[in-house]
């Protein structure tokens with residue numbers, strides 16, 4: 001009897017351990033319905049936005065002469081994609097879930113050749129079409145999986161299983177070194193490797209125009225750090241990196257990739273990143289409490305929360321050493 005009970009206990013413990021180990025495989029498919037997202041009457045729309053495209057699904061906000069936010073107020077993630085143009089070429093940073101094709105919208109906005117670059121590989125940033133030109137951050141752990149210049153995001157990098165989507169295989173035209181400049185013609189963007197949300201997340205810094213595009217590093221009110229490839233250690237390293245890279249730009253606008261419930265374009269300040277850095281240090285030291293079951297919720301500042309693993313599952317190592325430290 002005692003022996004049988006012992007075996008049953010071991011089986012239960014093993015199942016629990018397997019469940020925890022495989023938690024993302026179990027939880028991600030449950031995250032959304034998998035159905036196409038249709039425009040509803042209820043979305044909050046960005047101010048100064050102009051409806052464009054089929055079903056007036058996209059809202060374009062012109063940020064300056066050569067920079068456009070292409071918002072998707074009707075999608076549940078409320079994506080904000082950016083078209084960043086120089087005089088010779090333009091970058092499309094992110095392309096939404098792809099339920100509606102962003103490419104005709106981009107073509108309306110610029111005649112320049114456009115290169116797509118994802119802020120990271122999650123399916124709600126990659127769109128579903130193919131692109132004429134694709135740039136990807138040149139990281140050893142991505143490059144080693146490329147066959148020639150063909151690259152396919154992995155299950156955990158893409159997470160499209162949440163909506164029944166398979167990752168495309170891309171031909172990469174441009175592998176961009178972290179810290180290097182992308183020359184758009186009379187406009188230089190520095191690609192800064194800012195992991196944390198994922199281990200392939202990047203930001204684009206436009207020092208001359210006082211703007212930085214930070215992807216999912218910190219959007220409107222929510223920081224997500226519990227999906228596969230997320231790391232608290234990376235978050236802290238990247239916060240320090242962003243603060244350092246923007247030292248000469250105290251008033252820089254940090255533009256994220258998801259609007260909040262109010263539908264407005266997400267803009268954060270350098271001071272917000274300093275707060276995040278300090279709160280991460282407190283989380284690491286066990287000085288900042290959290291609430292909820294899974295994910296755990298940390299209050300970073302009054303209008304920003306961080307969704308993280310429970311403390312005993314948090315990863316405080318970094319994917320790579322800081323290039324400059």
Ligand SMILES: [Zn+2]
Pocket residue numbers: 120122197216
């Ligand atoms: Zn993401």
